[in-house]
Amino acid sequence: MWFSLIGASASSSTISKNDWNLRPQEQLVAALVDGDRQAFDWIVRKHWSGMMRVATGVLGNESIAVEVVQETWEAVVKEIKRFRGEASLSTWIFRILINRARRVGKREGRSIPFSSFKTTQDEDGKRSLEDEFTSKGRWRSPVHGWRMIDPQTEAINKQGLAFLAKGLEELPDRQKIIVTLRDIEGLEAKEVCRMLDISEGNQRILLHRGRTRLRRMLEDLDGHGHVSQQKDSSHAQLSRRR
Amino acid sequence: MLNCRDVASLVTEYLESAMGPWRKANIRLHLLLCPDCRIHVNKMRKLVDALKQVPPTNRVSEEALESLHKKAHGVTPLEPK
Ligand SMILES: [Zn+2]
Numbered sequence: 001m002w003f004s005l006i007g008a009s010a011s012s013s014t015i016s017k018n019d020w021n022l023r024p025q026e027q028l029v030a031a032l033v034d035g036d037r038q039a040f041d042w043i044v045r046k047h048w049s050g051m052m053r054v055a056t057g058v059l060g061n062e063s064i065a066v067e068v069v070q071e072t073w074e075a076v077v078k079e080i081k082r083f084r085g086e087a088s089l090s091t092w093i094f095r096i097l098i099n100r101a102r103r104v105g106k107r108e109g110r111s112i113p114f115s116s117f118k119t120t121q122d123e124d125g126k127r128s129l130e131d132e133f134t135s136k137g138r139w140r141s142p143v144h145g146w147r148m149i150d151p152q153t154e155a156i157n158k159q160g161l162a163f164l165a166k167g168l169e170e171l172p173d174r175q176k177i178i179v180t181l182r183d184i185e186g187l188e189a190k191e192v193c194r195m196l197d198i199s200e201g202n203q204r205i206l207l208h209r210g211r212t213r214l215r216r217m218l219e220d221l222d223g224h225g226h227v228s229q230q231k232d233s234s235h236a237q238l239s240r241r242r
Numbered sequence: 243m244l245n246c247r248d249v250a251s252l253v254t255e256y257l258e259s260a261m262g263p264w265r266k267a268n269i270r271l272h273l274l275l276c277p278d279c280r281i282h283v284n285k286m287r288k289l290v291d292a293l294k295q296v297p298p299t300n301r302v303s304e305e306a307l308e309s310l311h312k313k314a315h316g317v318t319p320l321e322p323k
Pocket of ligand 1: 246247249272276278279
């Protein structure tokens, strides 16, 4: 018993040696200052997808976004020795990215999201919250828990996660940026407001709309997955939602 | 008294703890009495948890990583033939 435990901990420590998530941020920063290739690769891989999504959201163009993300990493390597840890390293990296993306966007004459707070039809979604409620403000049909759930962990399962990844790409730009920074990258609300120069209230509205859209998308798919088992009820539910 | 629509529109504020004690108490009271909204809040919590685990939609290629590393550390990458 003990031997197997020791064996397990030994093998997990060799894994954690390469997983900087499990080590203090100062160690990662020190490794980056030293030009450690493995640390650099790890952090680039970790943030690449989120950075591409945010930069594309700001610039509306993927090929310019790639350039901005690459330049951001060059800047990170150059400036890392000046990083003092007032904010998290992720926050610091995304702040560099957003400043750059906005500067490039302005230069290219693009309209930058967040330069004005105006909601468009598209951002509110085709269906308003209203169709889910009666005139008295009660749920129109009973609320069901997620069906795409892993029975062991009770968390949303792999299939659900794959749908969410796809749904994220389809969010309107500002919602996409906020949901990525807050929910995917885990940045603090205050930091996100500061880097985008928006109020906490506006930040929360966009976060709420983004999450609501993702919820509805997942609910539509969630229903479909069980059509064969609950043909009548899920059909009725889907048609009510439409 | 809050209705279900109110609770649904306040759910992000509630999960972010970005509300005063009075409003929070009103939501808790509604949740105590309304199983539908309890399920809804729980679903939103699971959605937010799931977002932390979402697989990346865009991966950096090994070549891009290599050239990024060289560029960032001041090594000029070899000219492509
Ligand atoms: Zn309710």
